[in-house]
Amino acid sequence: MIAVLGALSEAWDEVRVHKSRVVLSLVGVFLAVFAMTSVTALGLIVAQVQQEGAERGSGRPATVAVNAYDPMTGMPPDAAEWDAAVAELVDRHGITTAATISYGEGLFRLPGGTQRLQTMRVSPAYGELHRKEPVEGRWLREGDRTSLSPALVVNEAFLELLGVPDLSSRPTVVLGGPTPVRATIVGVIREGYGSEPIVYRADRSGGPWDAPGAVDPATAMYAGPSTLELWVPPDQAEQVMEVVARDLGAALDVQVDTYRQDASGLEETLAMLRLAIRCAGIVVLVLGGLGVLNIGLVTVRQRIREIGVRRSFGATSGRIFSAVMLESVCATALAGVAAVGCSIVLVRNLPLEQLLNDGIPLADTPGFPVAAAVEGLVAATAVGALAGLLPALIAVRAKVIDAIRF
Amino acid sequence: MSLLSLSGISRRVDLPDGSVLPILTGVDLQLAAGEHVSIVGRSGSGKSTLLNILGLLDSPTEGEYLLDGEPTDHLRARRRSRLRGEVFGFVFQQFNLLPRRTAAENVAAPLLYARGRDFLRRRRTALEMLDRVGLGARADQVPERLSGGEQQRVAIARALVRSPRVVLADEPTGALDVETGAQVMALLAQATAENGAALVTITHDLSVAALAGRRFRLEGGRLSPLVESGALNAATADRGTA
Ligand SMILES: Nc1ncnc2c1ncn2[C@@H]1O[C@H](COP(=O)(O)OP(=O)(O)OP(=O)(O)O)[C@@H](O)[C@H]1O
């Protein structure tokens, strides 16, 4: 017990007395751990950005798409029956998120004249499934389905066509057709390229135009088949696809196609990216470790006399070894703590969403990964131990009588 | 029974060219507790080698070294180190203070290898020791700021801090001027005597050797009692009245 205390206080004294040397030798380790930890943390965030980007397009893993149509006519099944069957299916299999999507066109009365624009009619759950994070306002919600005015979520290009800068004026737009209706824009998303307008519309609303049997003015022109998307655990995707095809097919007497829609190759790409970042970090750390080793070797030679003197005090080989070793470990561990601390400050304060995600807020902003922090500390300590090993061996093997000879 | 007992001690080293260099040959020496012994000899006569053997820093090639009647040749390295720290205190010609540590830290350093209370109370003990060598006021100075004489006094405090039974001093006045050397030597002899420790002083200065109760000459690796000369007696008398 006392021996451990003694060895520790000896090592600490050493670090304290040789502050500048220690600090110098640690610059490498500090930078390496700082770089490695930051890069790992940033890597996780970049991966998240990548993933959310991909998921905005094709859904989160695993998204199973379901299409149903009459094999003879190609017509979709009756909406009410379809809804009932879907509701039952979702209920029976405990599927947490299911969204319907159908593509249609709408006549939008814009300041520059009426334009026919493609409109996606989606159920509110679509937002969760595709990580829709509005930059302003909100995504569609359950209440929109009973609101009298159809709710729209549009992109910034659409707002521009409408001639409003943001949602502060609570903008609306009239959907033309046989029964014109005034729709409310509830949210703005950042999506699409250039001036291409994008419009999402709640799949239903409380107005008479959405009543069963009524002709929807917005889809009167053209109504594509609607797609059902189910969000299920990836390992159950296969099974769900099979069961859904069977159940729905039997219930509605239609042809049901199911396929997995999310980009599954992404996982591997991200794994590669993380691996590359890791390797880079390790290389930097090894270089930092070599710096510590180098300075350790130089100074242990200068300290041979001091070690001889300590031997004359009765220091055992074990104590000499652990003193030199612990000094290195103490120092690099401190550098590790400092580096991880700086890294946390850096990663927390970078405007990451601005830099990486085009200003779109991340749905799940990863916190500073604890694993990266722990890893940084462990790596720093391990580098200290490795770099201290050789000087410690040299110190132990030094001949005492040669060390104190003058 | 003597505290230390050397009989027929020889030390030879193998030189790189294959020949063997004898440094010590057939050295016999007994040291009783609290005794003051001095060894004089010319440079290269093997004085430091003998002292290193006494202090368990080096081992003889031949002969028997008994410490408290126990042979030391089969001691394990760990036990040797422990014994060295507990039984001996070293004072070196070049002071060998730890650079950039304060006087108090230097004096406390041997207690880092002690156990229990000695370890935990090391700073207080160190300050008391510094007081005893008259450097209580300089406890927080680093050696680089102290004069040679002061540094050697710190070294004496350090050698005595674990209350060793033997203090081994290798030319303790070698790096000091005559006046300072005499003062330091007097302090060393007095402080060791107060502690009840034995003192072995190696020197080539006869006036320093004269302070000892028993005096030896080391010549060509052989130890023999020092023949008293008139000059030496005069020096002793001188010291006695000073
Ligand atoms: N390991 C060794 N290898 C070769 N020669 C050695 C070794 N150790 C001591 N010697 C030689 O043995 C002789 C005695 O050495 P030692 O250091 O004991 O002398 P000393 O009496 O203390 O001399 P000084 O008064 O100069 O300190 C010297 O000639 C020295 O060169």
Ligand SMILES: [Mg+2]
């Ligand atoms: Mg010598």
